[in-house]
Amino acid sequence: MDLYEKAASASNFLQKIIHSEISYGIVAGTGLSGLADDIENPIEIPYDDIPHFPKPTVEGHVGKMVYGKIGNHYVLVLRGRFHYYEGYSMQEVTFPIRVLKALAVKRLIITNATGLLNPDFDAGHLVFVEDHINLFPENPLRGLNDERLGLRFPALSDVYNQKMLRDAHAIALGLKIKSHRGTYVGLQGPSLETPAEYKYLRSIGGDVVGMSTVPEVIVAAQCELPVLCISVCTNNPYKDGAKTTIEEVLEVANIAGEKIRKIIGKLLLQ
Ligand code: HPA
Numbered sequence: 031m032d033l034y035e036k037a038a039s040a041s042n043f044l045q046k047i048i049h050s051e052i053s054y055g056i057v058a059g060t061g062l063s064g065l066a067d068d069i070e071n072p073i074e075i076p077y078d079d080i081p082h083f084p085k086p087t088v089e090g091h092v093g094k095m096v097y098g099k100i101g102n103h104y105v106l107v108l109r110g111r112f113h114y115y116e117g118y119s120m121q122e123v124t125f126p127i128r129v130l131k132a133l134a135v136k137r138l139i140i141t142n143a144t145g146l147l148n149p150d151f152d153a154g155h156l157v158f159v160e161d162h163i164n165l166f167p168e169n170p171l172r173g174l175n176d177e178r179l180g181l182r183f184p185a186l187s188d189v190y191n192q193k194m195l196r197d198a199h200a201i202a203l204g205l206k207i208k209s210h211r212g213t214y215v216g217l218q219g220p221s222l223e224t225p226a227e228y229k230y231l232r233s234i235g236g237d238v239v240g241m242s243t244v245p246e247v248i249v250a251a252q253c254e255l256p257v258l259c260i261s262v263c264t265n266n267p268y269k270d271g272a273k274t275t276i277e278e279v280l281e282v283a284n285i286a287g288e289k290i291r292k293i294i295g296k297l298l299l300q
Contacts, residue, residue, distance in 0.1 A: 138258070
């Protein structure tokens, strides 16, 4: 079975459970799975049940989709994403995006945890991503192109949807949530950056840095899914004695996750 057929098969399985049009696919990043808690009458679908879905690398770490309504829209929240650093292939990392497209989801909201690079930002702030710099060693579209999956040479000039970004940013400002626009630098991890690397990533134009999102956004561009991406700045590498720990990342992401919930809650009333 090729990739297109695998995504179609996963989508056919999900269509037996999901009976409405889905307006938004939402990828819940590290520490941000609380986003699914706002869904009315949620239906949970473990990744394990979905044909061809990648298997979790961490035992007992449940990935699942949560389907239902937020505000005026049906959504499908992906709790748990597949990171390249876990050893997944780029095709596996981006498989959920292919499945969302096969389900005819209209728009994608991606969230993630990041280290800040722009010294005007602070831990806990949100960043609406308007551009990215891809430093992953591999592109998810490498290889023979299957035209059923989308374009061979997708443009990335407007993959971050300006209207969704403006609307979401306006909501954040209205709620007095500290937020910015910025450029996300994506690299493979899982080791964090050295002080010299943070400086370098800033000097090439990055505002935040993380280990996900870019492959998903490239695939979204290929299949022409508009994207809104919201990053949480979880750690400030310029702080005296800064040493990033996963505990710090999770703690800050959890708190900021509440802010993202409020923004998405209002956005989905539109
Ligand atoms: N670097 C890369 N990825 C990250 C960071 C960071 O500092 N914080 C959270 N994800």
